[in-house]
Amino acid sequence: MFEQGRISSVNSVSLSINGKSFPSLRMRSAPRFRVSCAAKPETVDKVCQIVKKQLALPADTTVTGESKFAALGADSLDTVEIVMGLEEEFGISVEEESAQTISTVQDAADLIEKLIETKSA
Amino acid sequence: MFSFVSKRLSLMMMTKVCCFQRNFSSALPPLVPVKLPSKMETHFWYVLPDEVKSESLLSQYSELLSPREKKNLYHMQGDQFKKSALLARVLVRTTIARYQTNCQVNPRSLKFKKTIYGKPEVDWENGDKWCPPPLHFNISHTSSLVACGVTVNVPIGIDVEEKQRRLKNKILAFAKRYFSPDEVKLLTAISDPEIQRQEFIKLWTLKEAYVKAVGRGFSAAPFNTFTIRARVVKMGGFHHFDTQHSEASEIVVESSDDPENLTRNWQFALLDLAGSHYAAICIEKENSAGGEAGVPMRLTVWKTIPFVEDERVSGTGAVVPISGLIKQL
Numbered sequence: 001m002f003e004q005g006r007i008s009s010v011n012s013v014s015l016s017i018n019g020k021s022f023p024s025l026r027m028r029s030a031p032r033f034r035v036s037c038a039a040k041p042e043t044v045d046k047v048c049q050i051v052k053k054q055l056a057l058p059a060d061t062t063v064t065g066e067s068k069f070a071a072l073g074a075d076s077l078d079t080v081e082i083v084m085g086l087e088e089e090f091g092i093s094v095e096e097e098s099a100q101t102i103s104t105v106q107d108a109a110d111l112i113e114k115l116i117e118t119k120s121a
Numbered sequence: 122m123f124s125f126v127s128k129r130l131s132l133m134m135m136t137k138v139c140c141f142q143r144n145f146s147s148a149l150p151p152l153v154p155v156k157l158p159s160k161m162e163t164h165f166w167y168v169l170p171d172e173v174k175s176e177s178l179l180s181q182y183s184e185l186l187s188p189r190e191k192k193n194l195y196h197m198q199g200d201q202f203k204k205s206a207l208l209a210r211v212l213v214r215t216t217i218a219r220y221q222t223n224c225q226v227n228p229r230s231l232k233f234k235k236t237i238y239g240k241p242e243v244d245w246e247n248g249d250k251w252c253p254p255p256l257h258f259n260i261s262h263t264s265s266l267v268a269c270g271v272t273v274n275v276p277i278g279i280d281v282e283e284k285q286r287r288l289k290n291k292i293l294a295f296a297k298r299y300f301s302p303d304e305v306k307l308l309t310a311i312s313d314p315e316i317q318r319q320e321f322i323k324l325w326t327l328k329e330a331y332v333k334a335v336g337r338g339f340s341a342a343p344f345n346t347f348t349i350r351a352r353v354v355k356m357g358g359f360h361h362f363d364t365q366h367s368e369a370s371e372i373v374v375e376s377s378d379d380p381e382n383l384t385r386n387w388q389f390a391l392l393d394l395a396g397s398h399y400a401a402i403c404i405e406k407e408n409s410a411g412g413e414a415g416v417p418m419r420l421t422v423w424k425t426i427p428f429v430e431d432e433r434v435s436g437t438g439a440v441v442p443i444s445g446l447i448k449q450l
């Protein structure tokens with residue numbers, strides 16, 4: 001499986017230079033300073049739960065907003081199943097183009113909240 | 122596994138001797154070189170992670186990886202998954218290195234890049250003293266099987282899936298959401314839930330292989346805009362197919378969006394691999410063969426443990442064709 005056409009994955013690679021990543025550039029690691037469109041922690045938690053369940057991860061596996069689906073062992077079928085699980089849980093519909101841009105749990109949570117907001121608008 | 126001191130040392134060793142196959146790694150024997158597939162052939166290589174038990178071999182394998190690959194591996198969770206991810210990188214590097222018959226290529230020196238759509242390909246810009254072959258490859262892996270398909274001149278996409286794979290969601294609900302209406306109809310018509318599940322998995326691998334062969338990401342070919350199905354082909358009498366049935370079935374793809382052009386050029390094979398996996402292969406037909414019906418995919422399959430053992434398994438019980446016009450070599 002290759003990463004499915006996500007240009008955003010190029011952006012995440014450019015944050016690390018010579019194999020070292022620069023924490024100050026990784027704004028996602030400091031939730032307090034987030035811009036306002038980021039997802040609520042409860043949403044992130046729910047996504048983590050769904051991901052853990054789909055991938056049958058051992059209970060002690062650390063899954064956080066920063067966790068990448070690919071690094072957790074999700075193949076493309078898992079990813080689509082996760083998206084479907086999220087659609088059912090949150091009552092939303094995720095277009096395939098948007099689903100392709102999701103590489104971390106946080107991405108999924110952010111997208112979910114955006115869709116919920118659009119739906120109720 | 123990732124000690125920086127030994128990494129620096131082996132890096133120094135390798136930059137000096139990158140062209141000599143014998144010395145590119147302190148203890149690994151040379152790779153057995155292989156001739157490039159001809160224009161109408163597909164090569165398929167796979168590794169069974171369970172057969173790779175030696176910790177020291179795995180450690181040597183990890184030395185073949187680029188810094189970025191090592192970093193990605195480091196962040197992966199789960200030993201089985203990490204191992205198969207490592208073997209996937211090793212398989213693609215060693216497989217491509219085998220085909221450089223004029224000058225030995227160090228698998229560690231291969232560089233990879235992605236097209237703008239995210240499909241991996243070899244970056245021949247660095248170390249391009251050698252004339253790069255028009256080689257195409259695609260990888261797929263599960264935790265129990267790692268595969269790499271190779272063609273010359275035409276794009277290839279492959280997908281492998283465990284035969285026993287179960288969905289967390291209900292199959293028809295999933296199919297209705299993601300597959301085409303015709304495919305949903307086909308699956309709905311299957312009353313036996315186990316057969317339905319198997320057909321679902323086979324269809325999934327074929328659809329994945331197609332999208333990967335096209336190489337433009339899922340948004341270029343969303344799953345519900347194309348239908349893949351098997352079509353019975355009258356035997357021409359000249360081609361010898363590997364099939365247990367008297368009629369051969371050809372796998373075709375039909376698109377609801379795009380007229381004949383995009384879809385008529387793709388050839389598929391579906392295999393039962395190693396008794397444990399479904400493997401789907403999709404390649405583009407050469408232009409001249411585009412209109413010709415009934416030309417089989419010429420396929421050679423190897424099971425390998427890189428640097429240790431290669432076994433050609435096409436034509437054996439390890440490779441059982443399920444559908445598609447296939448000629449095993």
